[in-house]
Amino acid sequence: MEPDLFTAAAEDRQEKDPSSSPLAVRMRPRILDEVVGQQHLLKPGSPLRRLVEGSGGPAGASSVILWGPPGTGKTTLAYVVSKATNKRFVELSAITAGVKEVRAVIESARRATGGFGKETVLFLDEIHRFSKAQQDSLLPAVENRWVTLIAATTENPYFSIISPLLSRSLLLTLESLTDDDLRDLLRRALTDERGLGGALTLPEDAEAHLLRIAGGDARRALTALEAAAGAALATHEAEITLETVEATVDRAAVKYDRDGDQHYDVASALIKSIRGSDVDAALHYLARMIEAGEDPRFIARRLMISASEDIGLADPTALPTAVAAAQAVAMIGFPEAALTLSHATIALALAPKSNAATLAISAAQEDVRKGLAGPVPAHLRDGHYKGAAKLGHAQGYVYPHDVQGGIAAQQYAPDAVRDRLYYTPTRHGAEARYADVVERVRERLGRTPQGADPS
Template sequence: MEPDLFTAAAEQRQEQDPSSSPLAVRMRPRTLDEVVGQRHLLKPGSPLRRLVGGGTGPAGASSVILWGPPGIGKTTLAYVVSKATEKRFVELSAITSGVKEVRTVIDGARRAAGGYGKETVLFLDEIHRFSKAQQDSLLPAVENRWVTLIAATTENPYFSVISPLLSRSLLLTLESLTDEDLKGLLHRALTEERGLGSAVGLAKDAETHLLRIAGGDARRALTALEAAAGAALDKGETEISLASVEETVDRAAVTYDRDGDQHYDVASALIKSIRGSDVDAALHYLARMIEAGEDPRFIARRLMISASEDIGLADPTALPTAVAAAQAVAMIGFPEAALTLSHATIALALAPKSNTATTAIGAALADVRAGLAGPVPAHLRDGHYKGAAKLGHAQGYVYPHDVPGAIAAQQYAPDAVHGKRYYEPTRYGAEARYADVVEKVRERLGRSGPAV
């Protein structure tokens, strides 16, 4: 593989005519000192500084895994490392690339090192989308240092990256950009020649709106700024107004990444809003998940869990509703599945609440784990085999259907937990009926006294 002549030509064109590239590309940091945020990674003597200085990081790591939410500089850091070390930079995405593409890059890196004396940085975006076998294909290149691998992921690498690759890598956790970080970036983009060259200013309320739209994403902030600046200049204005921003960005990007931490935070908020019976908040979080492209099957699974965990016998129709929604979602998919998920979410949020199914099994499990089990009473044991009667198994068992009311007053639980009450019904919704029934049943069983 020859050196990347296309990339070199593109960089040359950008240097000759900076305006030919998007603002986000023109403002890409050229050195670590220009990187926005990530101060914990950029302090003197940090592993990243040592890597740029020509080392390979602690313990001889020859690959780097960058972990963090989208738009905070993972690609930028990889690019800066390659520029600072004067290495070839090759970028692949795990979404569109496979083992074949990886091997092609590795073969090219080996030839470039031998024929041109040029080492290669391979930046692999979204490595968590690679299967175990695909990640395994990277190991020889990493172990033999044919490439300097810089992999980016928005998912926890301890769950999404294979152990052999993780153990050979320097793991760097990137933090979300703050509003102050983005303010500094916007100011530089407005004033620097490679940016907008002070051709236009930025009103305070417009800046606030840009920061809200950005949601901590530097690319999003610069893209919105460039569009708003173009609108303002077209109208002959020297300052970007709030109106210009609103004209060019007609909706705020959803602060949610289906493969990152927001995935779990928003899902948690949805379930807690249902539990709290706030139907409007629940619909808000549902809308955020739908708008962000969340897998509708994931949402449906969460609703099924909520139906048993938080509603239970207070509304016995909640679980069938959630299950029916999950089946419908699997059959129709988005966009129509949004209606089904809304249907189920509203039903669950407004249903009477009871967590007795949760607390009952929790208490029973706690006793079992504490060793309170004991032998099954002899009269309840299996008697369907030769010799069972001699052992006393199934002897004395009273068949409930043979007695009035079909409730036989005999001991069912082992001695260790006889008299224990795990299920304590509420008086909410339909569970009020179960509360009356369980007291009558316990009385018939001779267990109407206080719980032990």
């Protein structure tokens, strides 16, 4: 298997006929100074600069891990490193490749190094999709420097990448591209000979809409620009109008400032519409956020909060639904993620509502802040160590599973809050069952409200 041959062939075709490649590929930076954004990684003397300029990266680092959101330039940086260091560039995706493909690339790299003296950059996208065993297969190549591994991930590498690989890597955190970054990129693509070569102009309103569509993703911005430019050129227009952009991307220009008040206003309206059970209004605000290029993960996080804050045990399936939606969104992204977000929004809007869980933890936290804590009752303390019995710890504890009904009538709360009742369930939806249960349990435990007569 020789994936680098395909890469080389593609580069050869691009050099002979640049117009045959997508605009995002044609505008791919060739040197670090052409990279848009990520200035914290590109400043003089930075580890990435030293690596590319051959002055040496951090001691012990034989690979690079790029961590950041989609569309921030992870593939681009890997490509620039390979070009700047005159190394073969091989790209694999952990979604489609396995250990077999990785080993084939490593073996190819060893042959290239020995036979032609040409070192290899292996760019592995979505490395967090690899299992621990699959990541282990990379270690010999990294340790022996058979390849320069550049791995990209959108997940926290401290959770998703094995420690031996992290310890041998230079970890670079990429930041989301700003509108200013994308604006520079669009304007460069309009004038650069590799791009549109000045054939078209882009008025401010059309440019603003392209930025909204992009949602911080450089590849998405250039793809939308290319589609709009193709439509304009086909009708012999001199500029790419807002109407042309709207028509080619099949969406209206949404008046929505992702960094200003409207960002928070629309997000607030979405949650309040769900809380108010107005499913149609909730879908309207969801659509506005999607069309404005909002990060789907932000929307999913809001839905998870709403599931606990406003629904709770009135519908115990609400939170699992929201969590599943967040996981699906992280895996599939837009445009399909809109379906998942719609699914979750409808489920939450139509669910019975209860804020009992919210009020319960707020009341408990307030008591703790006031100093109502006190020592843990002796019979509840840890008894799994030598000498615990002499201290009276865990003595007299009644194991609930040994009691008929599974409820042992003993004190659990510290004396200071012994009679404090935090959870007040509603009679909405499934929580009605919990209301009956908690009443019976409290009676069995002898729990009475503060000031009430326990007898």
